[in-house]
Amino acid sequence: MSRSPLRATAPAKAEVPLLKMRKCPVKKGGCGASFRPLRHGQLACLDCAVPVGKWLATSKAKAAHKEDIKQTKAALEKLKRVPELKKEAQKAFNDWVRARDAGKACFVCGRTLVLGGVGGGFDAGHIRSRSNADNLRFDERNVHGQCKPCNAVGATKDWQMREAADRLLGPEVAAELYADNKPIKWQRDQLRQIRDESRAKLAALKKSSR
Ligand SMILES: [Zn+2]
Ligand SMILES: [Zn+2]
Structure with a gap:
């Protein structure tokens, strides 16, 4: 069988398609x-x-x-070990408490609490001290905006603090707080969680007050 020379030519190799144009960035x-x-x-x-x-x-x-x-x-x-994380958590928690209570009255003496100024204006005061009740150091019932004079060592007597707690929380909750002596051994992840949540709450508070 004879073929025509044209048909014997192999089909041309498929051309590589050109790439799409693009812009030099x-x-x-x-x-x-x-x-x-x-x-x-x-x-x-x-x-x-x-x-x-x-x-x-x-x-x-x-x-x-x-x-x-x-x-x-x-x-x-x-x-990071527990003492360092505890410090970080307390700082974050206290920062949040101060932001929450700015503009309110000192829960002990009634003086208006103003943020800013030397040393941050006012403290996050603990009704039951951290040394006395380690389990309550991050308890929202226990920590409130307090003016610096009231929070100075020895400035507020125990009975005055108890009265202030009764006024602020009501006698029932205050009694619960004073009776709460659950032993606690702070764990690192627990402290990280408190730290991070407090930072988030502070950020949310700042955002909403803007
Ligand atoms: Zn170019
Ligand atoms: Zn005060």
Whole structure:
């Protein structure tokens, strides 16, 4: 059987389709011109390969640096012991109490509590002291805005504090508070939770008062 020479020609190899035009990225150091990439993943026109490559390397380095900081922070957080976490939790909790009670009256003497000023204006005072009732150091019933003079060592007598608690909480809740002596052994994750929740509550309070 004879074939015509035309039919014997192998079909032309399929052409590699051209890649879509794209824009040389100005934000990454490119020129902004349209170009047709020669290979997949080519971000910039040939003229801008160097500056855009530099930009990419820098941003990768920045991301790596950020990740590094994040991991270091996480590692440090893991190393924190109870006393340090307790301190952080108390600071966050007290900051939140002060924000909550700003503008109210000192629960002992009635003086108006104003945020700011030297030493933060007023304290987050504990009805039952932290040394006396470690279990109540983060209890919302137990911690309230108190002026600094009232919170100074020895300034408020025990009976005055008890009266203030009765006034503020009502005798029933105050009695519960004074009877609450559950032993507590603070755990690290518990303290982290109190710290983080207090920070979140403070942030929410600040946001809503803006
Ligand atoms: Zn370019
Ligand atoms: Zn006071």
